[in-house]
Every structure is written in C-alpha cells, then in structure tokens.
Amino acid sequence: MQIRVDVKGLIATLKNTVLFAGDDDTLPMLQCARVEIIGDHLYAMATDRFRIGVNRVQFKSATNVSSGWAILVHRDDIGALEAAYKGVKRGTLATLEVNDTGMRVGVDGHAVEMNIVARDYQFPKVAQLLQVSGAHTVPTASTILNSEYLADFKKARRSTGDMVEVTFPDETNKPVRITIRDYFVGLIMPVRLSNQGEEMLEALGVTA
Structure with a gap:
C-alpha cells in the first residue's frame, strides 16, 4: 500500500499525538501512537491514562489502500522522523509504503528514507x-x-x-x-x- 501525504501535515499529526503518550516503561504500549487508515485519512491516537489525543491528516493520493491497516509507532521513532525532515518546505509530499510490519517514509527531493518498524504491543481500545x-x-x-x-x-x-x-x-x-x-x-x-x-x-x- 502506498500513500502520498503532505510531509508537514504528517509530522504535525504524529508529533501532536504523542504529546498525549505515556512515559511509563512498564506500559510500553502507551509510549506509542496507534497509526491507522480510516477512509481517506491517516489517523494517530495516543493515551497516557489521563488523556487521549487523536489527530488525522488527509491523503493527497493513495494506491491499493483500504481501511483497517494499523500499526503502533514508538514516540522515539516519531521524534526521529521529525528531526530527519525538519527543514523540508511546506507543501512537499512524503510517500509512505505501509504494511503489517511498519512503514517506509520517503520525501520528495530529500535523500533520506526512514524505515519505521511497528511495535508488537496491544494498544488499548479507546x-x-x-x-x-x-x-x-x-x-x-x-x-x-x-x-x-x-x-x-x-x-x-x-x-x-x-x-x-x-x-x-x-x-x-x-x-x-x-x-x-x-x-x-x-x-x-x-x-x-x-x-x-x-x-x-x-x-x-x-x-x-
């Protein structure tokens, strides 16, 4: 499955979601954001037990994508993604190749590609x-x-x-x-x- 999305919108969606993730090492699933496809949007959800935050960003285009795909992405991986593409101009598109094991992120005109591995935890039903x-x-x-x-x-x-x-x-x-x-x-x-x-x-x- 492939998604094309505004890179600034993608990063804002993810980083503004993990504001609400937990930092308790005994609950690693709460240190992650659940990232999933619903309709023509990419959603991200996180909770620290006291708060829940859900963000979304709309695709620019998608290939062979259907609702139901979901993975857990650790807050550290989201921080690394933000750092890697911090200087990218607004309006630049990112390509996400997604599957059950994670997602590969590439950005137009940028040499760096990132492979984000899905975390194998059970995220709470919120x-x-x-x-x-x-x-x-x-x-x-x-x-x-x-x-x-x-x-x-x-x-x-x-x-x-x-x-x-x-x-x-x-x-x-x-x-x-x-x-x-x-x-x-x-x-x-x-x-x-x-x-x-x-x-x-x-x-x-x-x-x-």
Whole structure:
C-alpha cells in the first residue's frame, strides 16, 4: 500500500499525538501512537491514562489502500522522523509504503528514507471513550482539570488561530472532550482522586 501525504501535515499529526503518550516503561504500549487508515485519512491516537489525543491528516493520493491497516509507532521513532525532515518546505509530499510490519517514509527531493518498524504491543481500545455523553460548553458541576495536562491540548493546534472547543459530560468525574477544528479530538480526566490514573487504565482495558 502506498500513500502520498503532505510531509508537514504528517509530522504535525504524529508529533501532536504523542504529546498525549505515556512515559511509563512498564506500559510500553502507551509510549506509542496507534497509526491507522480510516477512509481517506491517516489517523494517530495516543493515551497516557489521563488523556487521549487523536489527530488525522488527509491523503493527497493513495494506491491499493483500504481501511483497517494499523500499526503502533514508538514516540522515539516519531521524534526521529521529525528531526530527519525538519527543514523540508511546506507543501512537499512524503510517500509512505505501509504494511503489517511498519512503514517506509520517503520525501520528495530529500535523500533520506526512514524505515519505521511497528511495535508488537496491544494498544488499548479507546474509541468508545471518545463518545462523551453530553454537549455542554460550560461545566454542569464543579470540574477541576490539571493545567499542565490541559496546556498540551493547546500545543496540538496546527495554527495559533485554531480554536479549542471544550465539551463537558452530563455526569461528573467523567472525561472532558476537547476538539480542534476537524483534525483533532481528545479527552482529559478531571482531577478528583489519587487513583484516577488506575481507573482510566482499567477503562482502557490495560493491565499494569
């Protein structure tokens, strides 16, 4: 399968997703982003138990590609990808050759190619958690959010003019939904109990 995508859009999608990845060595699956094809977009998802972040970028073109392909990419590989193509001009296209073992990335006019090997971990099933019950743009009750965690959602913007929308659930102590235009959706757990990370982990289906 081959995908052609704007390299700046690809890197923004990946690096702004791993803002929400974990750093716990005992949970290596949470140090990765799940990268997958859905329709005509490449999606990336990461979670650290307290937050979830999902980004997407649309293909410019694709060959022999169908929804369902997915791999786990470690945050270090995403950092290396960003460093390799940091100076590439906006509008330059990258070619992704993808399969079940990883993906090879090449960029037009750039001599460096990168081979990213998929990590063999089981990523938690988090899609259902993104369906927040409620559409309130103001809290229905007192809601306390971690300001440092919240700041990372601002970093996920691709432009300083992009507005961040916050949606609060009907029930208290449930995840708060954050969206940025049509390219980002995420969740953040409210601050309440010292074991909130363990509760989120349990909801994600991960056993420590």
